[in-house]
Amino acid sequence: METKTRATAVASKKKKKWKKEQKISLVVALIPLIGFVIFNGFPLVISFIGLFCNVDLYDLGNIQWNNFEGFKSVFIPRHGFDLFYFDLSKYFYKAIKITLWVASTQLVTLLIALFIATLLREKFAGSRLFQILFFIPYICSTVAVALMWRWIFDWEGGILNTILGTGTKWLEDPKTMTWCIIIAIIWQAPGYGIVMYKAAFSNINNALYEAAAIDGANAWHKFRNVTLPGISPTTFFLLQSGIGAGFLTYDLAALVIPDAWGVPGGNESMGLTMMRLVYFLITNSTTTDANGVSYMVSCACVISWLLFVVTGALSMIMLNKREESMK
Amino acid sequence: MSKKNKVKTVKRLSVGRILTYVALIAYTLFLFFPLVTVLISSVIPSEELAVGKTFIWWSDNVNLDAYKAIFLNDSYKDIVGMPGLVLGFINTMWLTLIPLCVGLLTAGLSGFAFSKMDFPFKERLFKFSIIIRMIPLGAFGIISYVFYSNIGWTGENGFLPLLIPGMFGGIGTMFFLRIYFDGIPDSLVEAARLDGAGFFQLFFKVMAPLAKPAFISQFIFGFVGGYNSYLGPQLYLQNQPKFVTLQLYLSQIRSLFPMAGSENIYCAAALLGMIPLIIIYCFMQKYFIDGITVGGVKE
Numbered sequence: 045m046e047t048k049t050r051a052t053a054v055a056s057k058k059k060k061k062w063k064k065e066q067k068i069s070l071v072v073a074l075i076p077l078i079g080f081v082i083f084n085g086f087p088l089v090i091s092f093i094g095l096f097c098n099v100d101l102y103d104l105g106n107i108q109w110n111n112f113e114g115f116k117s118v119f120i121p122r123h124g125f126d127l128f129y130f131d132l133s134k135y136f137y138k139a140i141k142i143t144l145w146v147a148s149t150q151l152v153t154l155l156i157a158l159f160i161a162t163l164l165r166e167k168f169a170g171s172r173l174f175q176i177l178f179f180i181p182y183i184c185s186t187v188a189v190a191l192m193w194r195w196i197f198d199w200e201g202g203i204l205n206t207i208l209g210t211g212t213k214w215l216e217d218p219k220t221m222t223w224c225i226i227i228a229i230i231w232q233a234p235g236y237g238i239v240m241y242k243a244a245f246s247n248i249n250n251a252l253y254e255a256a257a258i259d260g261a262n263a264w265h266k267f268r269n270v271t272l273p274g275i276s277p278t279t280f281f282l283l284q285s286g287i288g289a290g291f292l293t294y295d296l297a298a299l300v301i302p303d304a305w306g307v308p309g310g311n312e313s314m315g316l317t318m319m320r321l322v323y324f325l326i327t328n329s330t331t332t333d334a335n336g337v338s339y340m341v342s343c344a345c346v347i348s349w350l351l352f353v354v355t356g357a358l359s360m361i362m363l364n365k366r367e368e369s370m371k
Numbered sequence: 372m373s374k375k376n377k378v379k380t381v382k383r384l385s386v387g388r389i390l391t392y393v394a395l396i397a398y399t400l401f402l403f404f405p406l407v408t409v410l411i412s413s414v415i416p417s418e419e420l421a422v423g424k425t426f427i428w429w430s431d432n433v434n435l436d437a438y439k440a441i442f443l444n445d446s447y448k449d450i451v452g453m454p455g456l457v458l459g460f461i462n463t464m465w466l467t468l469i470p471l472c473v474g475l476l477t478a479g480l481s482g483f484a485f486s487k488m489d490f491p492f493k494e495r496l497f498k499f500s501i502i503i504r505m506i507p508l509g510a511f512g513i514i515s516y517v518f519y520s521n522i523g524w525t526g527e528n529g530f531l532p533l534l535i536p537g538m539f540g541g542i543g544t545m546f547f548l549r550i551y552f553d554g555i556p557d558s559l560v561e562a563a564r565l566d567g568a569g570f571f572q573l574f575f576k577v578m579a580p581l582a583k584p585a586f587i588s589q590f591i592f593g594f595v596g597g598y599n600s601y602l603g604p605q606l607y608l609q610n611q612p613k614f615v616t617l618q619l620y621l622s623q624i625r626s627l628f629p630m631a632g633s634e635n636i637y638c639a640a641a642l643l644g645m646i647p648l649i650i651i652y653c654f655m656q657k658y659f660i661d662g663i664t665v666g667g668v669k670e
Contacts, residue, residue: 072484076481181402183652195641198634310608
């Protein structure tokens with residue numbers, strides 16, 4: 045009798061504790077989600093309102109329907125001129141071109157990473173050292189990398205003109221400016237892909253190669269029929285993250301080719317990416333007219349949402365392809 | 372006959388190996404020659420750089436004046452009482468480490484709850500997190516300024532958007548740690564629970580020590596990101612000298628030293644910015660590599 049009551053007492057105590065633990069678990073599990081809702085959800089909602097309304101930077105109570113002026117200023121040539129004294133659509137179309145150009149660099153990065161990783165696949169004297177060295181640019185800060193490349197491309201004292209014996213103003217000439225950004229990206233980015241591809245190689249079943257060898261496959265056939273399918277989940281993962289990063293390029297573009305004389309993206313805006321244009325619109329204070337600033341914020345919301353839709357769609361496509369390739 | 376064949380394969384292999392070396396060395400040069408030119412220029416005297424019309428390969432008067440100038444002659448000293456580079460380093464450290472450590476703790480606790488605990492709405496919350504995680508929200512990185520300015524987190528309080536959101540722990544970090552926790556046998560948790568361990572004891576005494584490698588790789592990942600971050604500080608702190616970060620300082624180096632021939636200072640600054648992480652990487656490269664491959668390949 046006594047033991048029985050004790051047992052039930054223990055059981056009920058245990059049950060009670062379990063419930064408390066459940067509560068703690070729920071609260072603790074929610075913390076990252078709460079952070080997400082506050083710091084991603086609210087900006088999302090505000091910028092969505094900003095698509096159709098003029099939103100005040102410092103007074104959220106002040107929201108006014110703007111009759112699609114944000115969309116119009118972004119897409120219709122010369123429309124923005126009446127609102128804030130510069131032709132936004134001209135910058136916008138330029139930024140689309142430059143962003144696509146810069147984002148496509150990610151494909152080059154991917155190919156370089158695959159090539160170098162293939163060379164490093166077998167172990168040989170020094171292969172480990174090479175692998176360690178090749179990752180270093182990836183951890184260098186973009187600010188320092190930009191300082192470095194600006195010095196290399198410097199038209200007077202820079203090493204490039206000295207070696208080529210030319211006097212090209214690489215960083216100011218609209219024909220070469222964008223290439224300066226692209227070369228800096230190609231210098232910095234492949235390290236990540238190299239490491240990922242190396243890991244992907246080690247996951248391919250060796251028996252597949254042996255089987256291919258028995259069938260008389262040469263090196264190219266092995267690469268084409270065994271290696272490429274084996275690494276395709278990694279390829280789609282790298283494309284997903286790379287395209288996202290490419291479309292949202294800000295740092296290197298802004299640091300290698302800074303805004304000049306009030307023109308975003310430097311000379312003829314040849315360094316202007318979409319993210320730089322958003323930054324320009326948010327921080328630009330050349331217009332004293334508060335109303336003009338509000339319209340600019342609305343335009344920035346339009347461009348941000350456009351970027352979100354494009355990167356989101358591409359990301360979903362790559363995610364699907366990746367899942368297909370893993371079957 | 373067979374001997375001949377053998378010789379042939381050996382020869383062919385070695386040609387392939389030589390080509391491999393040539394390609395790898397060429398790539399090494401592409402990566403490190405730029406760094407070497409920066410290193411050379413950082414020790415060339417300003418007077419020579421100011422009059423030089425081409426790149427100066429070497430000088431008889433090489434010195435460390437550029438490095439001294441960064442620590443002694445910058446205008447930050449007059450405003451904040453110490454060299455901008457030093458203040459930038461201090462600010463970068465607390466702005467990176469506080470949100471990173473707190474965020475790892477919250478993300479770890481959350482990942483632990485999702486992995487080993489049973490609680491109401493668990494499945495639904497988890498599905499919700501998966502969906503959220505798939506949405507790439509990078510495009511809203513700058514427009515978020517409108518939100519932060521409205522809640523007064525700009526200007527003097529511009530450090531708050533860099534400090535607070537990270538403390539809640541990223542959902543991506545939570546997922547990464549959860550996968551690691553899933554690999555730890557449930558029986559360990561059950562055993563500790565029978566010994567009377569509560570939620571936090573289970574986490575700190577059982578799970579966290581076993582998941583140390585996962586935490587270290589996430590820490591390194593976050594540290595590199597925080598140390599190198601530029602857009603956030605530029606957007607929220609650019610007019611606040613007392614909150615200057617290392618990357619912000621480096622990005623201002625041209626306007627801080629505008630005189631002709633200051634290129635050696637820019638080069639020295641770039642190197643000073645890069646070197647700390649390169650040194651850490653050399654000692655801990657296993658964690659760097661493991662961290663990014665596990666995060667990318669699995670999930």
